[in-house]
Amino acid sequence: MPKVKGSELTEVERGKVLGLRLSGITIERISKTLSIPKSTVYYTIKHYSDDVRSAPRSGRPKILDKDDQKKLKEIVNKNNRASANQLQEKFIESTGIEVSSKTIRRNLHDLGVYS
Numbered sequence: 001m002p003k004v005k006g007s008e009l010t011e012v013e014r015g016k017v018l019g020l021r022l023s024g025i026t027i028e029r030i031s032k033t034l035s036i037p038k039s040t041v042y043y044t045i046k047h048y049s050d051d052v053r054s055a056p057r058s059g060r061p062k063i064l065d066k067d068d069q070k071k072l073k074e075i076v077n078k079n080n081r082a083s084a085n086q087l088q089e090k091f092i093e094s095t096g097i098e099v100s101s102k103t104i105r106r107n108l109h110d111l112g113v114y115s
Contacts, residue, residue, distance in 0.1 A: 001044060009036070009044060010028050011041065011053060013036070014032065014044050016034060017034065017036075017041055017044045017045065017048075017067065018044070018049065019028055019049065020034075021041075021045050027041050027042055027045070037044065063103060064097070064099070064103070064107050065090065065101060068097065069107055069110070069111060070093070071094060071095055072087070072091055072104065072107055072108070072111070073113070074092065074112055075087060075090050075091055076108065076113055084101040084102075084104050084105050084108075085101050087101075087104050087108075088100070088101045088103075088104045091104060
């Protein structure tokens with residue numbers, strides 16, 4: 001199945017590329033077999049020959065870690081009809097971490113909790 005333009009290869013797909021290359025298959029043949037561009041095959045062989053995993057992405061660290069999210073979920077379970085602002089106040093009271101109501105909503109969505 002052809003990849004969507006701009007999407008990254010999965011670890012499995014990278015493994016297939018590297019495995020085929022180690023088997024002596026040409027870049028052109030790998031490209032046709034897996035339906036991915038030759039440039040992607042070449043890049044994958046060049047950059048992932050040691051490890052097929054992607055490097056960790058840079059970016060701003062999340063303010064709430066897993067323990068904080070667990071505490072947030074406990075608060076929501078006790079106050080399941082509370083607004084995001086009320087949950088924010090209760091979260092700040094219990095943890096001392098200053099967060100916005102937007103952060104509360106975003107983390108609730110990450111946890112699969114919706115209004």
